[in-house]
Amino acid sequence: MSLPPSAALEAAVADVYRRESRRVFATLIRLLGDFDLAEDAMHEAFASAMTQWAAEGVPKNPRAWLVSTGRFKAIDTIRRRTRFDAAAGEIAQQLEQLSFNPEELDEARFNDDQLRLVFTCCHPALTPETRVALTLREVCGLRTEEVASAFLTTTPTIAQRIVRGKAKIRDEKIPYEAPTLAELPARIDSVLSVIYLVFNEGYSASHGDSAVRQELSHEAIRLGRLLLELLPDPEVIGLVALMLLHESRHAARTDDNGDLVLLEDQDRSQWDAALIEEGNQLVERALATRRFGAYTIQAAISAVHAAAPSAAATDWSQIVALYDVLLRGEPLPIVELNRAVAVAMRDGAEQGLAIIDSLVERGDLVDYHLTHAARADLLRRLGRHGEAAAAYRQALALAKQAPERRFLQRRIDELAEASK
Template identity: 65%
Template sequence: MSGDLADGIRGTIEAIYRQESRRVFATLVRLLGDFDIAEEALHDAFRAALEQWPRDGVPANPRAWLVSTGRFKAIDGMRRRSRFEALPDEVAEQLADDLADPSGLDGEAVEDDRLRLIFTCCHPALSPDAQVALTLREVCGLTTEEIARAFLTAAPTLAQRIVRAKAKIRDARIPYQVPAREDLPVRLDAVLRVVYLVFNEGYSASFGNALMRHDLSTEAIRLGRLLIELLPDPEVLGLLALMLLHESRRSARSSPEGELILLDEQDRTLWNRDQIAEGLSLVSRALASRYVGPYALQAAIAAVHAEAPSANATDWAQITGLYEVLLRAEPSPVVELNRAVAVAMRDGPAAGLALVDAIVVEGVLADYHLAHAARADLCRRLGRTAEARAAYQRALSLVKQDAERRFLERRLRELPD
C-alpha cells in the first residue's frame, strides 16, 4: 500500500475514533461488564485497526469491527491472565459467544448502549458529583483535567472520585440498563445535569485553542433526543430546546479566524432558523406544563433572544423577569450574575454593576473569570477605566480558553490610557 493511501486510512481511523469511540466503549461495557476492561479493550481495538486497516482496508462496518475486535482481545487477555475461569458460567458463555461475528453488534441495542451507560453512571447509589464526573469521563470521553475544570476541582481529587464511583458500581453490582418507567423521574435530574454539562463543554470549551467542540454539543443534543423518546418530561423538552437555541448561534459566535463574537455583535442572518423553530416549539410544549423547571426557564430566556430581530430589540424586561423566576426555582450565583447583566441592559450599567459588585463581594465567584469580565465591561461602559482595567486583568488571570483570552486582551488594549 502506498504511503499516501496508508496516511489516508490512518486519518480515517482518527476520525472514527473521534466520532465512534465512546459508542464502541459503551457497547464494550455492556458486553464485558467492567469499565476498566472495556477501556483497555477499546484501545486494543484501535491499535489493531492501525495495524490491520492500512494492510487490509477499512471494514464495511467499522464500529462493529472495533466492538468485535475489542471484545475478542479482552477475553483473550482474561484467559492469558488466568482470570477467565473465575467468571460466572453465564457471563463466560455470553462473552465467548459469537466472538468473530459482528452482525449483532450494530443494531438498536448498540444505539441504546450509551443511554444505558448514562443511567448506570447516574445511579442513585453514587453521589451527585460522582454521577456527573463518571458520565463525563466514560460516556463522553472528556479527560480528567477537562472535568476538573468544569467542577473547579483539583484533577487528582476528581480522578479519585471517578475511581471510587467505578468501584461502587462493580461492588454493588449496579445494573447496566435503562430504569423502568416508574423509576425514571427520580433518576432524571442527574442525567439532565450531565447532558447539559456535556453540551456546555461543546458549546464553549473550558480551555484550549478551539472556542467550540462541535462533537460534544452534537452528542449532547443526540442524547437529549433519546431522552425525549424515553420520557417526554417538560424538563427534557426544556433542555433539548435550550441546547438547540444555543446551538443555532454556532456559526455566528466566532469569526473566520476563530475570534469570539458576543451575542449583541453577532450576524443574526447566520443563525440556524431550523434549530430555532424546533427550539421554540419545544419551549412552548415545556411551558404548557403545570410544572416549569430550570431548563424550561433557561430555554424561555434563550427563546426571547432567538425571537429578537436585533440586539437592540431584545426584550430585556422579559429576560430579567424570567431570571427572577429562575432564581426562585434554582438559586445560583451564576444565575444571579446573568440576571445582573440583564438588569444592566434594562436599567443601565450602573444598576447592573451594583448587583455584580454584591455578588463578587460574596466571594463564591471569586475565581470565575466571567464574573470579572462582566464587571470589567460595566466599568468600561461607565468610563471607570482603572477599575475596568483591573477587572479585565483579573479575568485574564483566570481564563483557560484561548479565544476568550484574546477577546479580553483586545478589550483591555482598547481601554483609554
C-alpha cells in the same frame, strides 16, 4: 485462501458499526455484566462480521447477530481463562445457561439497554469528572485519546478516571439499570448535568486556544437527542432545546481570527434558522407539560434572544421575568449574575452594576472571570474608565481561554487609549 472483503462489504459493516455499535455494546454489558468484556466481545463480533457476512450476506437483523456472536465470543474468552482461574469456568457456564434469544432483541429492548448504560455511567456515586469520562467513552464511543483531547488533559488521566469508574461500579455493585419512576427525578439531574457540562465545555471552552470546541457541543447534542428518544422527560426536552438554541449562534460567535464576538455584536443572519425552529418547538413542548424546570426556563430565555432581530430589539423585560422565575427555583449566584446583565439592558447600567456589586460584596463569584468582565463592561458604559480597566484586569487574571484573554486585553488597551 480467502479473498479480502469487498469495498461494498467494508462500507456496509462500517455503516452498521456507526449506527449500531453503541446499542450492541449496551446490550452486551447487560448480558455479560462487564464493561471491558463487552467491549472486547463487540469488537470481535464486528471482526467476525467481515468474514461471515462476506460468505452469508448481511443478516436481516445485524444488531441481534452481533449481540449473539459477541456473547459467544465472550464465553469462549472466559473459557480460555479457566486454565488460570477456576472461577472463570463457572462464569462461562452461568452465561451459557442464561436464557437468551436474539430474536427478542427488538427496538424497545435495545433502547432499554442504552438507557441503563446512560444512567450507570452517570450514577451519583461517581465523581462528576468520572461521569463525564465514562459517558463519553462508553455511551458515545469516543476513544480515550479523544476524550483527553476534548478536555485538554492527558490520556493517562482520562484512562485512570475510566478505570476507577468501572472499578467503583463493580466493587460497589452499582446496578446496571434505569431508575424507577420514584427514583427518576433525583437520578435524571445527574445525567442532564453531565450532558450540559459536556455541551458547555464545547460551547465555551474553559481554557485553551479555542473559544469553542464544536466536536464536544455536537456530541452533547447527540447524547441529548438519544436521551430524549429514550426518555421524553420535560427537562430532557428543555435541555435539548437549550443546547440547540445556543448552538444556533455558533457561526457568529467568533470572527475569522477565532476571536470572540459578543452577543450584541453578532451578525444574526449567520444564526442557524433550522436549529432555532427546532429549539423553539421543543421549548413549547416542554412548557406545555407544566412540569418543566431550570433547563426549560433557560431555553425560553434563549428563545427570546433568538426571536430578536437585534440586541436593542430584545424583550429584556421578558428575559428578566424569566430569570426571576429561575431564581425562585434555583437561587444561585450565577443566575443572579446573568439576571443583573439583563436588568442592565432593561433599566440601565447603574441598576445592573448595583446587583453585581452586591454579589461581590457577599463574596459570591469573586473567582469567576465573567463576574469581573460583566462589571467592567457596565463601568465602561457608565464612563468610569479607570474602574472599568481595573475590573478588566481582574477578569484577565482569572481567564484561562486564549480568545477571552485577547478580548479582555483589547478592552484594557481601548480604555488606555481613550484616557490619553
